[in-house]
């Protein structure tokens with residue numbers, strides 16, 4: 001049971017054990033969720049249905065069934081979110097995670113985020129397990145559709161088979177991309193350090209990864225503004241914004257003296 005919960009606003013100092021484990025580790029996996037992008041101005045998944053979208057239930061909206069029932073509405077919701085992303089840039093949390101990839105020779109970032117901000121911040125070893133909102137695919141054949149012609153019909157049609165085009169993201173009840181998920185499980189079960197950042201850890205199978213890492217012997221820590229469902233099962237919870245905590249952590253890992 002994790003009784004180690006540090007509130008970085010109140011406690012100021014990071015636990016010595018955490019810094020030592022981070023410094024001694026050879027391999028590191030970071031799992032991110034919507035909280036990491038929140039400070040860039042991207043609404044978290046569960047805050048994404050606001051304004052004209054507030055009458056919808058988010059977990060019923062991000063499903064193949066919802067798309068079948070109302071493809072235009074679902075497509076428009078994703079267009080709205082794509083437009084929001086146009087002027088959005090990575091924040092200090094994203095850049096700190098890119099820094100971690102330079103610190104650890106064996107580094108993987110597993111992200112549930114579909115906004116592409118980790119690539120923009122400079123991370124290379126990225127596994128996007130819930131897809132990417134910038135890509136589209138055929139609803140029936142699952143093939144990537146690169147150049148969609150935006151005509152009168154919404155959503156547009158696949159040029160090959162005439163089915164609707166949809167965003168290349170993973171909806172509820174859909175399998176996750178095979179390579180990305182298998183690799184995520186592999187690296188989670190082999191790493192020394194596993195950092196969970198800005199995720200509610202309620203969506204599976206992503207929420208299983210920290211537990212896989214913990215069971216395989218990794219030091220598992222999370223950074224979140226509030227406790228989550230996994231807080232009691234891991235080694236350390238640091239309460240605070242990822243845009244503040246992650247840069248401090250990377251600074252401390254790199255510092256010669258840190259006390």
Ligand code: BJW
Pocket residue numbers: 032033034035036038039044045046047059062112113114130169170171172173174175176197198199200201202203204205223224225226228240241242243
């Ligand atoms: C901050 C912060 C700051 C804010 N600093 N922190 C049990 C076992 C296995 C599966 C299931 C199960 N029970 C049910 C399932 C099925 C389901 C599931 O998990 N449901 C749950 C609701 C229980 N899972 C699935 O359906 C998955 N597929 C599957 O299991 O397939 C099986 C299959 C096999 C073979 C054939 C067919 C099927 C698919 C899951 C796909 C999830 N997709 C989404 C939508 C993506 C597209 C889109 O965005 O529109 O992915 S759902 C949504 O949740 C999105 C996110 O990536 C994901 C996770 O959310 P995240 O990132 O954690 O965001 P929030 O909003 O929940 O939390 C934000 C957090 O940030 C909070 O904690 C804040 O406190 C924090 N925060 N600001 C630090 N500044």
